[in-house]
Amino acid sequence: MIRRHFLKNTTLATLAFWSTLASCSQARGPQIETAVSGGEADVIVVGAGMAGLTAARQLQDAGLAVLVLEGRDRLGGRIWTDRSLGVPMDMGASWIHGPDGQNPITPLAKAVGAKLFVTDDDSVILYNTEGQPISDDDLVASEEEYEELLERVAAYGERQERDLSLVAALQRVEPSALNDPLQRYHLTSFLEFDAGGPLDQLSTWYWDQDEAFPGKDVLFPDGYDAVINYLARDLPIYLEQGVERISYDQSGVTITTNQGEFTASAAVITLPLGVLQGGTVAFDPGLPNGMRQAMGRLKMGMVNKVALTYPRVFWDESLQYWGYTDPERGKYSYFLNARTFSPANALMTFGLGNYGLKLESQGDEVIAADVQQTLKRIFGGNIPEPEQVLVSRWTADPWARGAYSYAAVGSRPQDFNALGASVRDVLFFAGEHTIAKYRGTVHGAYLSGERAAKELLKVWAD
Structure with missing residues (x-):
C-alpha cells in the first residue's frame, strides 16, 4: 500500500502528460513503442486485444497512468x-x-x-458431395430435425449423473446422426463453429449455457480493426514485449518481458486461456488453486x-x-x-x-x-x-494457442467466472474466457475488460 500511494503522488506529471495528449485529438493514434527496456506506471495492462484495450481505455480516462504490453508486433490479438x-x-x-x-x-x-x-x-445453398444442391424443403426439414436432436441430447444429458461429450450423447440418442450428411453439416457448420470446440470434447451439460444479443x-x-484502433488512441502501447514472469505482492507488480522489467501498483492480465494453460508465463507466487483448477477444465x-x-x-x-x-x-x-x-x-x-x-x-x-x-x-x-x-493457425499462434474458449466435458460455467477473479487486489483478469455469460465473443472480451477496470478503480478508490 505504501508503494501504491507513492506511485500515485509521483506520477502526477505523467498523468498530466497523457491527459494533454488525449485532449489534443481523438483521432490521434496510440503511442506505439517496439523496443523498451522497462517502465513504470500506475497500472500495466498485459495484452492489446479487445479486453486489454477496453480496460486500458477506461483506466486512462479515469486518470490513471496506464502502460500496455503486447507480445505481437500489432494490436488486436484475435481481432486480426x-x-x-x-x-x-x-x-x-x-x-x-x-x-x-x-x-x-x-x-x-x-x-x-x-x-x-x-x-x-438464409442466403445459402447447401450442396451434396455430387455437387447437387439440396432442395429448400429438404434443408428446412433437416434443420427441424437438428433442433429436435439437440433437444433430445439435452434431455438425455440432464438425466445423467456425470457430464458426457456431445459425441457420446449423440451416439446414445441418435447414432445415425453423425453419419447423416445433413445432420453432420449442421453439427459442424453451426454447433462446432458457434461453440468453438469439437463434438468429442464439448460438454453436453454446458456447451450452450451462454447468452446472445438479439x-x-x-x-x-473495411476491417474489424477500426474499433481496435479507436480504443487504442493515445494509449502508451509497447509491442513485441513477450511477457515471461508476473511477480506480485500487496505492494504491487513487476512484469518481466523478453526486453525488460515493468513495475506498477496493479495489473490487468488479458492473456488468452491457451497461453495461461501453456505455462509460458510464470506467476510468482502461483495463482490460487481454484483458478488453476478452473483453467484446467476449460479448453480452447x-x-x-x-x-x-x-x-x-x-x-x-x-x-x-x-x-x-x-x-x-x-x-x-x-x-x-x-x-x-x-x-x-x-x-x-x-x-x-x-x-x-x-x-x-x-x-x-x-x-x-x-x-x-x-x-x-x-x-x-x-x-x-x-x-x-x-x-489462420490460431492453435499454433504462441500469443493465442487457440481460437476461443469453450465448455469442455467436466467443466462448469463457474470456471469462466473464476478466471475473472482478482488476486490480492493487485492482479485483475479479463478476456473472453473470463465471462461465462458471453464467453468466446468479442463483446464478452469487451465486457470483461470493462469489469476488470471497474473492479480495479474501486480498489484504487479504497
Whole structure:
C-alpha cells in the first residue's frame, strides 16, 4: 500500500502528460513503442486485444497512468484484419453477433463511423458431395430435425449423473446422426463453429449455457480493426514485449518481458486461456488453486479460416453463403462470399472442430488445393486457380494457442467466472474466457475488460 500511494503522488506529471495528449485529438493514434527496456506506471495492462484495450481505455480516462504490453508486433490479438491480399480480411473475429440492444461493440462501431454489412443466414445453398444442391424443403426439414436432436441430447444429458461429450450423447440418442450428411453439416457448420470446440470434447451439460444479443449478425467490410484502433488512441502501447514472469505482492507488480522489467501498483492480465494453460508465463507466487483448477477444465477451440482470391468470379455473386456436406466433419463445410461486401473476388471457408486443428499442420498450397477440390465438385472443373491464399493457425499462434474458449466435458460455467477473479487486489483478469455469460465473443472480451477496470478503480478508490 505504501508503494501504491507513492506511485500515485509521483506520477502526477505523467498523468498530466497523457491527459494533454488525449485532449489534443481523438483521432490521434496510440503511442506505439517496439523496443523498451522497462517502465513504470500506475497500472500495466498485459495484452492489446479487445479486453486489454477496453480496460486500458477506461483506466486512462479515469486518470490513471496506464502502460500496455503486447507480445505481437500489432494490436488486436484475435481481432486480426489482414490486408496482404489487397483487401481487408478478418482472419479472427469477423462479426458483431446480435448488434441490437446492449451489444457494446455496436456503439464503438458507430463512434468510429465503421461501415457495417448485415449478413443473412438464409442466403445459402447447401450442396451434396455430387455437387447437387439440396432442395429448400429438404434443408428446412433437416434443420427441424437438428433442433429436435439437440433437444433430445439435452434431455438425455440432464438425466445423467456425470457430464458426457456431445459425441457420446449423440451416439446414445441418435447414432445415425453423425453419419447423416445433413445432420453432420449442421453439427459442424453451426454447433462446432458457434461453440468453438469439437463434438468429442464439448460438454453436453454446458456447451450452450451462454447468452446472445438479439438481431442479425453484421461484419466490417473495411476491417474489424477500426474499433481496435479507436480504443487504442493515445494509449502508451509497447509491442513485441513477450511477457515471461508476473511477480506480485500487496505492494504491487513487476512484469518481466523478453526486453525488460515493468513495475506498477496493479495489473490487468488479458492473456488468452491457451497461453495461461501453456505455462509460458510464470506467476510468482502461483495463482490460487481454484483458478488453476478452473483453467484446467476449460479448453480452447480450433476454428480456422482460409481466405482465397480469384482472377474472376465463378459463383453467384448475390449469394452470401453456401455449404457442402463433406464426409469429414469440419472440413470446409461452410463458405462466405466476400464479393457481397467487398470489391475483391474472394471467398472464405472454415476448418472447424478437429479438422480446424488438422489443417494447421498443412501448408498453404495443400490447403488451397484441398479447398479447390471441394469447389470443383460444386462448380465444375473449369474454375480458375486461386491467385492468393491466407490461412489462420490460431492453435499454433504462441500469443493465442487457440481460437476461443469453450465448455469442455467436466467443466462448469463457474470456471469462466473464476478466471475473472482478482488476486490480492493487485492482479485483475479479463478476456473472453473470463465471462461465462458471453464467453468466446468479442463483446464478452469487451465486457470483461470493462469489469476488470471497474473492479480495479474501486480498489484504487479504497
